[in-house]
Amino acid sequence: MVVMTLEGNEAAAWGARLARPDVIAAYPITPSTHIPERLSEWIADGIMDSEMILTESEHSALSACVGASATGARVFTATASQGLALMHEILHIASGMRLPIVMAIGNRALSAPINIWCDHQDMMSQRDTGWMQFFAESNQEALDLILIAYKVAEDRRVLLPAMVGLDAFTLTHTFEQVDVPEQEEVDRYLPKYRPVHAFLDPERPITQGPLGTPQHYMEFKYAQYEAMNRAKGVIVEAMEEFGRAFGREYAPLVPFSPGGEIVLVTMGSMSGTARVFVRGARQEGESVSHVKVVAFRPFYHSKLAELLAGAKVVAVVERAFSYGSVGPLAQDVAYAMHRYGIKAKLANFIVGLGGRDVTLRDFSEVLETSKRILKGEEDPGVFWLNVAKEEVLKAEEVIWNA
Numbered sequence: 001m002v003v004m005t006l007e008g009n010e011a012a013a014w015g016a017r018l019a020r021p022d023v024i025a026a027y028p029i030t031p032s033t034h035i036p037e038r039l040s041e042w043i044a045d046g047i048m049d050s051e052m053i054l055t056e057s058e059h060s061a062l063s064a065c066v067g068a069s070a071t072g073a074r075v076f077t078a079t080a081s082q083g084l085a086l087m088h089e090i091l092h093i094a095s096g097m098r099l100p101i102v103m104a105i106g107n108r109a110l111s112a113p114i115n116i117w118c119d120h121q122d123m124m125s126q127r128d129t130g131w132m133q134f135f136a137e138s139n140q141e142a143l144d145l146i147l148i149a150y151k152v153a154e155d156r157r158v159l160l161p162a163m164v165g166l167d168a169f170t171l172t173h174t175f176e177q178v179d180v181p182e183q184e185e186v187d188r189y190l191p192k193y194r195p196v197h198a199f200l201d202p203e204r205p206i207t208q209g210p211l212g213t214p215q216h217y218m219e220f221k222y223a224q225y226e227a228m229n230r231a232k233g234v235i236v237e238a239m240e241e242f243g244r245a246f247g248r249e250y251a252p253l254v255p256f257s258p259g260g261e262i263v264l265v266t267m268g269s270m271s272g273t274a275r276v277f278v279r280g281a282r283q284e285g286e287s288v289s290h291v292k293v294v295a296f297r298p299f300y301h302s303k304l305a306e307l308l309a310g311a312k313v314v315a316v317v318e319r320a321f322s323y324g325s326v327g328p329l330a331q332d333v334a335y336a337m338h339r340y341g342i343k344a345k346l347a348n349f350i351v352g353l354g355g356r357d358v359t360l361r362d363f364s365e366v367l368e369t370s371k372r373i374l375k376g377e378e379d380p381g382v383f384w385l386n387v388a389k390e391e392v393l394k395a396e397e398v399i400w401n402a
Helices: 010-017 035-045 058-070 081-086 088-096 140-154 182-191 215-248 271-285 302-310 327-341 360-374 389-401
Strands: 002-007 025-028 051-054 073-077 102-107 132-135 162-167 175-180 253-256 262-267 286-293 295-297 311-316 345-350 382-384
Touching: 002 010, 002 140, 010 035, 010 073, 010 102, 010 140, 010 162, 010 175, 010 182, 025 058, 035 051, 035 073, 058 073, 073 081, 073 262, 081 088, 081 253, 088 215, 088 271, 102 140, 132 140, 132 215, 132 327, 140 162, 140 175, 140 182, 140 215, 182 215, 182 295, 253 271, 262 271, 262 302, 262 327, 262 360, 271 286, 271 360, 286 302, 302 360, 311 360, 327 345, 327 360, 345 360
Parallel strands: 025 051, 025 073, 073 102, 102 162, 132 162, 262 286, 262 311, 311 345, 345 382
Antiparallel strands: 002 175, 132 295, 253 286
C-alpha cells in the first residue's frame, strides 16, 4: 500500500484503475472530467490495458458501456449533474439488462440556474432507476467504494449497476492523503470479471433487451426487486471482506456516539462536519448522535431503525429535495421509522444546495431546532437553512415583472 496525496477525482480514477476495467466510455463534464482524463493518460502511457471510448454525449457514453458490458467486459464510466440526467433513459436499460457497470458521480447541482457546485440532486433524481448508490465522505472512500461497488455489482446474486457519488469540489477538486492498495492486493479481492449470464458473442448470436410484453415485463421488474434486496447482504459481505483485506472498515450505515435523544442523519462529505459537531456537543452535555448513510440504494430500513431506537427526534440533514414532498433521504428515514415502530419526531433540514458550505453553525441550528421540537415548542417539518429570504423575494419580483 502506498500513501498518495490525491484529489477526489484522481482517487476515483485510481479505484477504477485498480479494478482493471476492460472498457471505459466517457464524455467530459465538470466536476468529474479529471476522472476519465487521468484514465485516458494511463491508457495512452500503456499503464492500463483498457479500451477508452470517447463519445459525443453522456447518453452515448452510457450506451457504449451497455454494449461493452453486454459482451462480458468489465466497464467503467464517470459523469455528473446534467450528464447523469442525460443518461436517464439508458440507466434503466443498464439495470434492466442486469449489467454490472460502475460509474463515479461528481455530485453537482442541476440547472436552472446553471450551477457547477455540489449537491445531491443529480443522484437523487436517479434513485429509482435500479442502480445501487453509494456516497463517499472522503477521497479515501471514493477509491474504496468503487472497488466495493464492483465486488457487489458482479456478484451473481446481484448483477446490478452501481453509482459512487463524491461531492463536487468539496471532494473532487480537494487533496487528501489516500492509501492506494497494491494491484496484487486488489486482484485478490476483486478477481477478473467472469460473466455468469449469457453475453453477446458473434459465434453464438442472441438477443438482449427484447420487447417485454405485459405477460412478462412485471416478472423482469420483480427480478430486479429481488436482486436489490439480495444486494443488502452482499454489500455487507463485500465491506467486511474489504476490511479484512485492506484494514479499513465499512458499513452501509455508520453510527457515531449512539444513544442520543436527537439523532442526525447525513450522507456524503458533510458527515465529517456532523461528527465533529456531535463530538463537541456531547462534551457540552448535549444528548445527540449521528448516523452516516453510505449505501442509499439499497436502503437499510431495518438497520436504521435499530440505530434510531431510543431517539426522540430524528434530524435528517440533506443536500437534495423532492419538490412537493420532503427530502428524498427523509422519505426513506420516515418509512423506516413507520415500518419498525420508531416513535420519534422527524425533522428534515435542507442545506448546502448549489455548493453552499455546510458548517458547524448549520448543525448548531439543526440541534437547537430539534431541541425546540423535543420540548413541543416547534412543529417538526421541513426547514431550509441558511437561506436569504429577501433574495428570494427579489428573484420572484424579476419573474413577475419580466
